[in-house]
Amino acid sequence: MALLYITRKEHFNAAHQLWDSNLTEEENFEMFGKCANPNFHGHNFDLFVCVKGEPDKNTGLVMDLKILKKIIREQVTDELDHQNMNLDVSWLKGQMPSIENISIAIWKRIVPYLPVGVKLHKITLWETQNNFVEFFGEGL
Ligand code: NI
Secondary structure (H helix, E strand, C coil): CCCEEEEEEEEEEEEECCCCCCCCHHHHHHHHHHHHCCCCEEEEEEEEEEEEECCCCCCCCCCCHHHHHHHHHHHHHHHHCCEECCCCCHHHCCCCCCHHHHHHHHHHHHHHHCCCCCEEEEEEEECCCCCEEEECCCCC
8 A cells, every 4th residue: 555644834922942952141142042041932833744655545645735724723723822832841851952953842742643544654844944853652
């Protein structure tokens, strides 16, 4: 059977600050640039959730993308949209809200809700027009 990869894109706006309390102010700005600004700042995040599976014999679909949309919104974007990711999101508490760490957390939140036979393949999270992260679940 053929194995295919399908992707749903979702979007959210959220605020964060990247700050390591073990570093000096100068070192923080050296490491994180404007993302270290003390009073938080926002990004327009684009999230791509890619799953893989074989198309169903009857429907021809790997998975109903309406269902994937619902999972992403309920588990991730409704929770993050217009929130401060340092302060407001229980499942990001105690973590540096970098796109790396956010992607790992998103992976863990989506996996339990996928239908039988469908596997999460990749989380892609764009923070700016130039910077994005891809996570394949490796090392979990
Ligand atoms: Ni930032």
